[in-house]
Amino acid sequence: MSTPFNEWPERRYQLAIDFGERIFLLLLFASFVVRIVISLDLHPYNVLVLISEGLIAFFIVIRRPAQVMTMRPRDWLIALGGTAFAMCVQPGGQPLLPPMVGTSLMFIGLLFAIWAKLILRRSFGLAAANRGAVVAGPYRLVRHPMYAGYVIVYAGFVLNNPLLWNFAVYAVVMVLLVMRILAEERILMGDPAYDAYSRQVRFRLLPALF
Numbered sequence: 773m774s775t776p777f778n779e780w781p782e783r784r785y786q787l788a789i790d791f792g793e794r795i796f797l798l799l800l801f802a803s804f805v806v807r808i809v810i811s812l813d814l815h816p817y818n819v820l821v822l823i824s825e826g827l828i829a830f831f832i833v834i835r836r837p838a839q840v841m842t843m844r845p846r847d848w849l850i851a852l853g854g855t856a857f858a859m860c861v862q863p864g865g866q867p868l869l870p871p872m873v874g875t876s877l878m879f880i881g882l883l884f885a886i887w888a889k890l891i892l893r894r895s896f897g898l899a900a901a902n903r904g905a906v907v908a909g910p911y912r913l914v915r916h917p918m919y920a921g922y923v924i925v926y927a928g929f930v931l932n933n934p935l936l937w938n939f940a941v942y943a944v945v946m947v948l949l950v951m952r953i954l955a956e957e958r959i960l961m962g963d964p965a966y967d968a969y970s971r972q973v974r975f976r977l978l979p980a981l982f
Contacts, residue, residue, distance in 0.1 A: 801829040804859040811863030820878040824925045847955040854948035861941050865934045874931035881924025888918035907969045915976045
């Protein structure tokens with residue numbers, strides 16, 4: 773179920789959820805920073821995943837209010853769980869390939885995610901919501917290019933930090949990411965502009981795959 777926030781009590785509820793989501797993410801990111809920073813002396817390329825997750829926190833703080841937001845607890849658990857798990861990875865291990873390979877993937881994924889975020893600007897959020905259809909830039913390639921950038925960053929990070937823990941974390945994150953995309957599209961398809969856009973751009977995350 774999605775709810776438009778037009779009446780004052782509902783608006784206050786939205787503001788409370790919005791505030792709580794921001795505080796949760798900022799505290800989570802602070803913990804992530806502590807874990808990653810201590811690895812930078814030996815693994816300086818890990819700064820790229822730090823930047824990638826930091827941008828999420830930044831755009832959450834400056835985002836605009838939603839026109840329609842999901843009220844399903846399941847959707848919130850998926851969104852918050854996916855974000856939280858992604859910040860549970862640990863630095864360490866011997867790179868599976870020359871570090872430049874993983875670093876290049878992280879850099880490419882980061883640039884792609886930044887491009888998507890710059891186009892999205894203040895329309896970014898965690899849980900499924902409609903803050904207006906965005907159809908420019910990388911959104912002409914796939915419907916969720918920011919998530920596609922994350923996937924590339926994840927691949928690079930795990931190549932350079934191939935701990936079994938990291939493989940398990942990202943496996944869970946990928947499942948939650950797909951569920952998150954489907955939840956978002958359930959909300960967005962109610963917007964005629966997005967429905968028309970989805971007919972033009974067929975793939976959600978990876979061309980020819982999903």
